[in-house]
Amino acid sequence: MELGRKQLTVLLRIALGGVFLYAGVAKASNPTVFAGSVAAYQIFPYAGNYLVAAVVPWIELICGALLIVGWRSRTAAALAALLTMIFIVFLFSTVVRGLDIDCGCFRQGGQKTTAWTAIFRDLLLLSAAIFTFRKSRP
Incomplete structure (x- = not known):
């Protein structure tokens, strides 16, 4: 069965939404x-750390x-792309400053x-968000 362009777009949109929903639940739970x-x-x-921790999960x-x-x-894809770009900048800043941290993206601890790894994953998510934004109807 061959997926058409529209079905692929819907599948990618739902997958991206699932990733953001999962990340938001993981962060909002604690x-x-x-x-x-x-x-x-x-x-x-x-x-500010507590403000970010209180707001970001709900946006996700x-x-x-x-x-x-x-x-x-x-709108959701644009916001997802913006959040992902911010995450990439913050992650890259830790590399530049020599900080060895866990990204805190999906789970706390573990x-x-x-x-x-997180930057690479976020670049994939950013690509999916941009694709979804471009292919969604205005």
């Missing part, structure tokens, strides 16, 4: 631990849900994900 992951980046002041949840259901897909 915002205090996620705030610790944010603090490891050494970018925000103490209170909303983006993921909108992408999955296909409502406001373009096996560590290197910054380079």
